Amino acid sequence: MPELKAVVFDMDGTILNTEMLYPQVSTEILRRRGHSLTKELTDAMMGRPAPKAFKVMIDWHDLADSIETLHQESEEIFGDILETSLGLMPGFTELFKSILEAKYPVAVCTSAQRDTAIDLLGRFNITPELQFVIGGDNVEHGKPHPEIYLTAADRLGLSPGEIVVFEDSQTGCKAAIDAGTYAIAVPGDHSREHAFDGAQFVADSLHDRRIYEQLDLRLPT
Known part of the structure; x- marks a missing residue:
C-alpha cells in the first residue's frame, strides 16, 4: 500500500x-x-x-x-x-479536525457546481481549510468518469494512489476507484444498497475506527 x-x-x-x-x-x-x-x-x-x-x-x-x-x-x-x-454528516466534524491536526492537505471534489459548493461549505467554515474545491462544472466528464479525481491528484502533485477519497455513492466511488485512488465508501441511509466493488472498505460512517487507523489519526475523545 x-x-x-x-x-x-x-x-x-x-x-x-x-x-x-x-x-x-x-x-x-x-x-x-x-x-x-x-x-x-x-x-x-x-x-x-x-x-x-x-x-x-x-x-x-x-x-x-x-x-x-x-x-x-x-x-x-x-x-x-x-x-x-442543511447539516453535516455524522462524524465529519471529528474526522475533519483529526485530519487537519495530522497536517494532511484536504480538498473537495463534487458533482455540484463549484460556486454552489463554496457557498454550502462556507456556511460551516470548511472552505478556508481546503486546498481547493473542484466542481462538476470544472471538468469535462463528470462522475462516474475519473477525470475529477485525476485532476485533483495533479493539482496536489501526488499520484492517485497516495490520495484517500471518501465517497457515499456508487457513482462517485466508481470515479475514485477508476482514478486509482485509495477509495473508501461511506454510504448513508440513501445509498447503503449501492455496490462499492473495488473500494478499500465500506465504512459504517465517518466515525468508523478503520478510517482513523488507515490515516494514523488521533481518535476523538
Missing part, C-alpha cells in the same frame, strides 16, 4: 446531508408534473452533475421540460429547503 499523503472528500452525502435533501427537490418537481419519485430514479440520478441528473429525470418520465428549466426550478426549491434542513 502506498503512503497516504492527502485526503479528498466528495461533498453531497459525504460532508453535507444534501443527498437526503435532493430527493425532496425532485419529489416536488415531479409532483408538479403529475409524477412520483422512485428509489430507482433517485439512485440513477445520485452522484451525477446536475445537467446529467436532470437528463436522466427527463428521459425517465419523458418530460417536455429542458434541463435549464428543471435546474432553475430546482435551485428555487432547494434554496427554501436549505434554510431549515
Whole structure:
C-alpha cells in the first residue's frame, strides 16, 4: 500500500446531508408534473452533475421540460429547503479536525457546481481549510468518469494512489476507484444498497475506527 499523503472528500452525502435533501427537490418537481419519485430514479440520478441528473429525470418520465428549466426550478426549491434542513454528516466534524491536526492537505471534489459548493461549505467554515474545491462544472466528464479525481491528484502533485477519497455513492466511488485512488465508501441511509466493488472498505460512517487507523489519526475523545 502506498503512503497516504492527502485526503479528498466528495461533498453531497459525504460532508453535507444534501443527498437526503435532493430527493425532496425532485419529489416536488415531479409532483408538479403529475409524477412520483422512485428509489430507482433517485439512485440513477445520485452522484451525477446536475445537467446529467436532470437528463436522466427527463428521459425517465419523458418530460417536455429542458434541463435549464428543471435546474432553475430546482435551485428555487432547494434554496427554501436549505434554510431549515442543511447539516453535516455524522462524524465529519471529528474526522475533519483529526485530519487537519495530522497536517494532511484536504480538498473537495463534487458533482455540484463549484460556486454552489463554496457557498454550502462556507456556511460551516470548511472552505478556508481546503486546498481547493473542484466542481462538476470544472471538468469535462463528470462522475462516474475519473477525470475529477485525476485532476485533483495533479493539482496536489501526488499520484492517485497516495490520495484517500471518501465517497457515499456508487457513482462517485466508481470515479475514485477508476482514478486509482485509495477509495473508501461511506454510504448513508440513501445509498447503503449501492455496490462499492473495488473500494478499500465500506465504512459504517465517518466515525468508523478503520478510517482513523488507515490515516494514523488521533481518535476523538
